[in-house]
Each structure stands twice: as C-alpha cells, then as structure tokens.
Amino acid sequence: MKRVALVVVLALLAGCGNGGGEKESPVKLRIELTQGRVDEVRHTVQISMHNEGPAKVTVERVELQAPSFKGVGPVAVDAPLPVGGLRVDVPVSYGTGICQGDELKPRSAASHVGFAVRTEDGKLHDLRLPLPDPDPMLDKLLAIDCQQAYLDRQVSLTFGPWTHLPSGWLNGTVVLKRTGYTGTVTLQEFVGSILLEVLPLPAREQTPKPYAVLQPGQTEVTVPVVVDGERCTPHALAEIKKPYVFPAWLSLDGGPPLYTELKITDAERDAFKPVIDACAANRTEM
DSSP states (O other): OOBOSOOEEEEEETTOOOSSSOOOOSOEEEEEEEOBHHHHHHTEEEEEEEEOSSSOEEEEEEEEEOTTEESOOOEEEEEEEOTTOOEEEEEEEOOEEOOOTTOSSOOOOOOEEEEEEEETTSOEEEEEEEOOSSOHHHHHHHHHHHHHHHHHHHEEEEEOOOEEOTTSOEEEEEEEEESSOOSOEEEEEEOOOSSOEEEETTTGGGOOSOOEEEOTTOOEEEEEEEEEOTTOOHHHHHHOSOTTOOEEEEEETTOOOEEEEOBOOHHHHHHHHHHHHHHHTTOOOO
C-alpha cells in the first residue's frame, strides 16, 4: 500500500549500558509513525516498528500517548519482531483532536508511544519512546480535526433527497447550508468514497471547479449529483471498513481550501446499499 510522505522517524535504544559494566538491554526499537490512504479513512496511524536488538522480541501492547487527542488508549497486539530491522506495522486509532477556539493550525503537544515488549526469556519490558516535538504528522492530523470542527460551526454539507434510477444508480443533491458564517462560502470540490463515485451533473468529471458558491445573504445552495458504484472493485469490497466517507473542500471568503466531509444519515446508508450490492453483483449498467 502506498504511503503518504509524512513520515516521522525515531531511533531509540532502551536501557543502554552506562559504561559501568551493566548489561545492555535486549530491547532496541526504531519506530516510524506513518499513515496510508486507508488509514486516513479509518482515522488511524501505523506504528511501524523495527527490531534492532540482538534477539527476537514480541510486542504485546502499543499505545499512542498523544495529549492533543482524546479517545486514544492501549491496543493489545501480538507482533513478533525478528532480528534484522524488518518492519512490522500496527494500526492504532489516534482519536479525535482537542481543539481550542477557532485555531485552524494548532500545534500538537509532545507525544510518546508506549510499548509492552516480551523478550525470549519471557520477561515483559515497558518502554515509552518520545516522538519528535514538534511532530509534523500529529500537527497535520490535529489541524484536520480542528478545521472540521470549525467548519461544522459555520456551514452544513449534506446530501439531499434521492431518486433511484433504472441503471441502479442514484440522482440527488449536495446541499451547502449556512449555519453561522456570514461571508462567502465556496464549495471547491467533493469526491466519492472508496466504493462510490459522487459526480456533479450534468457534466460529471468535466464539471468546472468550484462546484458552488454560497453568497452573503443566501441560506443554501444545491448541486445536483449522480452516485454510482464504479469504484466497488472486488479488492475494495474486501478491504473497505468505512464505505461512506465523502471528502470535500470549502473555502471562506476566498481563503485556502479547508478539508471537510459530507455528512450522511441512515437514509443515505439505505440508499447507497443497493448501489453497492448491484455493483458487487455486476448488475449496474450505464
């Protein structure tokens, strides 16, 4: 799986000898904090671990200790790490960013990764490895959550009513509605989920951007869309955990695009399921 370029590397020796004759710790870990595209959808990061010690070890617990995020806790794992630095990845949730006011680019607090590592002699070693401070990946993830929270206070971005088509697809609308912000709101773009395409009508992929502008004094603006299942490949159907995440980008008064997501309800899930089922059964036709 291709990974994005935001990678944080840390090399750390746990319990080194101090030159006074003490035996060197059997645990040497080098870690990377990485995130692939599927992780972005799942709201997870990968703790990528390398064993650079003298013998095989097994990681039994991993915890991302990030004070700027809530809902993070220890994860029980069974991750044998052979000698030689072979990378083993463990996915962990990073929770939800803790945001202060309307700050859109907050700095994350100093963070660590905690481990419980068992060596071949059966002993369990507790390690706590610091991540770089500042940490560019955690800063990015915190900013995404805080931008989302800020936009949620300014506008809503939802789907409108659905019409089922004979092809198995859906016609509907994307609705941008003002809830707090009084200035100009520009819907730069929205895209489909991993399984479903969401395309503006009538030009679909050829639709010029931005897709819509909510002018001062307007309450809402709508964009007609079609939803199809062209993306539901067998691989995607087997791997996807969150099929209904629909990214979008808004800008306020001509500012930079801010990431958000189209909100869905049970009505959307009910409407989308036949599209996915039809695609999976190779019944969807143009």
